[in-house]
Amino acid sequence: MIGGTKSVATLAGCDEKLQKDAFEYGRHIGLAFQVVDDMLDYVATSEILGKPAVAYKLLTWASNLSDGDVEKALKIVIGSRGLEQTKELAK
Secondary structure: OHHHHHHHHHHOOOOHHHHHHHHHHHHHHHHHHHHHHHHHHHHOOHHHHOOOOHHHHHHHHOOOOOOOHHHHHHHHHHHOOHHHHHHHHHO
């Protein structure tokens, strides 16, 4: 997305400022997409996502977790303001 928005502006013959603005626009859209995608790993099921929920998958791969640690970690994340703040950041 980042390079694509600048490339279009460049190919369209836009001036350097507009090319830079297009690059920044693409950068922000890409970051917002990634932030929301990561947030969904915590709040959506694998069936909804169409892929494994990465947060759960990554936590279960950690080598020194005890029984219940994954669920405890997910509870902490979901109980914090992190997901709410993530939504605000994406906006």
